[in-house]
Amino acid sequence: MATAELAGKHLVLGMTGGIACYKIAELTRLLVKAGATVQVVMTEAATQFITPVTMQALSGRPVYTSQWDARVPNNMAHIDLSREADAIVIAPASTDFLAKLAHGMADDLLTTLCVARECPLLVVPAMNRQMWANPATQRNVAQLRADGVETLGPDSGPQACGEVGDGRMLEPEAVYEAIASFFAPKVLAGRRVLLTAGPTFEPIDPVRGITNRSSGKMGFALARAAQQAGADVHLVAGPVALDTPWGVFREDVQTAQQMHDAVMRAVPDYDIFIAVAAVADWRVDHTSDHKIKKTADHRLPSFTFVENPDILAAVARLPHPPFCVGFAAESGDLDVHGEEKRVRKNVPLLIGNLGPLTFGRDDNEVVLFEASGQKKLPRADKQALASTLIAEIAKRLPDTSLIS
Ligand code: C5P
Numbered sequence: 001m002a003t004a005e006l007a008g009k010h011l012v013l014g015m016t017g018g019i020a021c022y023k024i025a026e027l028t029r030l031l032v033k034a035g036a037t038v039q040v041v042m043t044e045a046a047t048q049f050i051t052p053v054t055m056q057a058l059s060g061r062p063v064y065t066s067q068w069d070a071r072v073p074n075n076m077a078h079i080d081l082s083r084e085a086d087a088i089v090i091a092p093a094s095t096d097f098l099a100k101l102a103h104g105m106a107d108d109l110l111t112t113l114c115v116a117r118e119c120p121l122l123v124v125p126a127m128n129r130q131m132w133a134n135p136a137t138q139r140n141v142a143q144l145r146a147d148g149v150e151t152l153g154p155d156s157g158p159q160a161c162g163e164v165g166d167g168r169m170l171e172p173e174a175v176y177e178a179i180a181s182f183f184a185p186k187v188l189a190g191r192r193v194l195l196t197a198g199p200t201f202e203p204i205d206p207v208r209g210i211t212n213r214s215s216g217k218m219g220f221a222l223a224r225a226a227q228q229a230g231a232d233v234h235l236v237a238g239p240v241a242l243d244t245p246w247g248v249f250r251e252d253v254q255t256a257q258q259m260h261d262a263v264m265r266a267v268p269d270y271d272i273f274i275a276v277a278a279v280a281d282w283r284v285d286h287t288s289d290h291k292i293k294k295t296a297d298h299r300l301p302s303f304t305f306v307e308n309p310d311i312l313a314a315v316a317r318l319p320h321p322p323f324c325v326g327f328a329a330e331s332g333d334l335d336v337h338g339e340e341k342r343v344r345k346n347v348p349l350l351i352g353n354l355g356p357l358t359f360g361r362d363d364n365e366v367v368l369f370e371a372s373g374q375k376k377l378p379r380a381d382k383q384a385l386a387s388t389l390i391a392e393i394a395k396r397l398p399d400t401s402l403i404s
Helices: 021-033 052-059 077-083 095-102 109-115 129-133 135-146 172-183 217-228 256-269 311-316 334-345 382-396
Strands: 010-015 037-042 087-093 121-125 155-158 164-168 192-197 201-205 208-211 232-237 249-252 272-275 282-284 305-307 323-329 349-353 367-370 373-376
Touching: 010 021, 010 109, 021 037, 021 052, 021 087, 021 172, 037 052, 037 109, 077 109, 087 095, 087 109, 087 172, 095 109, 095 121, 095 135, 121 172, 129 135, 129 164, 172 217, 192 217, 192 256, 201 282, 208 282, 217 232, 217 272, 217 382, 232 256, 256 311, 272 311, 311 323, 311 334, 323 334, 323 382, 334 349, 334 367, 334 373, 349 382
Parallel strands: 010 037, 010 087, 087 121, 192 232, 192 272, 232 249, 272 323, 323 349
Antiparallel strands: 155 164, 201 208, 282 305, 349 367, 367 373
């Protein structure tokens, strides 16, 4: 999550009755941490599962539960509370509440707020698998979608009732990601983005290998930002300890050759290729299938190296290449090496940074190299920078008619 990525956003978080209410405490914390203003409104049933006191402490604002709340001076809580809202999010959304929404009912504060809203409505269903599968629920959800209501989830898996199936609420982190994605400008709508990220690992024997220093954070942040911008995203990742960004298709590989093969298989279906991976330039010619032992006479092992394929250059050489973006981590003279590398790899855009200073860090400072010149972007955390870079890439795409 980028620092304050939801700053300035005002959300009404409506809670209805269900055991998943306990997860909304964590969701509230995530939204507040991202800078959003969160106005919690609870149905009577929701207050049976978690107290308004808890939700008030986490949101930092008074919680509303009744249409007749005297704290709203004009007695118009059902209208006033959503006036400033950028969205109403109902989480958890119970079977009963979805039914009421689908029929436009307005018999308590939260239903009335939804009917009287001017902003988008997102619902996060949470219920037992049979309640979700019930034809009436499915009819109601289909009606809500037809009415322009966004449905987030539900997930599949073990449920509080002990059964397993569809209907459980998305985890709070996934709900957060879906909300952040909902608000991101859709500069890559209809686009398909293929990325590489992380290091590659070239084995020497079953326990040793050579690799590059790379946390994968920048590539994963770009994959997340591209997904949020509306693209279909395929991320080919080397060995890294990072969670897959929400909504991104991830393919794990180990070696440069595997990364090359995965990219070459996928690339005909993509119109943007962003090569962020720190690919090992060489691999040992013959890997040993047993652990190489130290010898009594201290003889050192020797290896013959062969060069790995240059994935970015190979993609850029295709007869109909996607829009190619390269990355370059340099230890000095970035101005010279960045442009030289862009020309050598034959890509329209190369993003350079002073690598050793940024390894594993959460922020980064980069320079854009392209035929028309260089542009330095201000230092920012990697997620905020990723959104900026995605916007920069979108501006440079050849056919802008596809960009909304
Ligand atoms: O040559 P260098 O490794 O600095 O080039 C960096 C750019 O080229 C990055 O975009 C990187 O992902 C890509 N690259 C690649 N295959 C390689 C080496 C680098 O795609 N074998």
